Amino acid sequence: MQLVDNDTFLKQLASLFESSNQKGSSIWLTHKRLTYDGGDAHTSVMEGVSDAKEYPCILRATDGKEVKFSTHVLPGELDKFHAAYGALLKSSMPSLRRRDKKREKDRAERVARSRKRMTEPVIVEGRKRGAGRRKRQRRIKAAKKQEESRRKFEERQAKNQFTSTAS
Structure with a gap:
């Protein structure tokens, strides 16, 4: 060197x-x-000695x-x-730049929207046969998907609680 x-x-x-x-x-x-x-570079502070x-x-x-x-x-x-x-x-180091707060805000809004959708119940209504059948099938699928995401969210929450109490 x-x-x-x-x-x-x-x-x-x-x-x-x-x-x-x-x-x-x-x-x-x-x-x-x-x-x-x-000696090493550690500073040792004793009582009354600086x-x-x-x-x-x-x-x-x-x-x-x-x-x-x-x-x-x-x-x-x-x-x-x-x-x-x-x-x-x-x-x-010009490549270092400030955080893009707009992107962070957009992401937070998307997460809030998805959480809101997860908590709002999907109402399954319409005909079993005939003109409203496809619409009903889409709602049933959306309700199943919402239930699955809710279950995954609860599992993550339980896992996080378990790891935080174990620490």
Whole structure:
């Protein structure tokens, strides 16, 4: 892994994003607190003792294959670096977009309509023979389908209750 300075890291990261957009490959970014004393990076808070040390951060970037580089960011330079790093991430990921709330609303309305249809009883009326026979047969079929969906829904509810009480 190649250790570079902050500006070089940002330049190489921009070129890595550019090449990944062309190839369609993934990029892995890690951001950790760096410790030098050989211990782990867990913070242990004891009674009345606070950790006044400031640790640098290490940022790593890789494409998973041949390109691997990292940088150390000192605590005093962290704000400036994060501003540039955040701007780079925002500009390099244009494919990320906001949630489409209209689609979510349409889906919720469809689910509400289907639940309403499931609760409304299907009235089977009409003639057994003659002019209204087909209409009656369709209603009988709809009533059977509704009963089946109601039964499946109740089974799912019972299963969900069973799994939530078992946990």
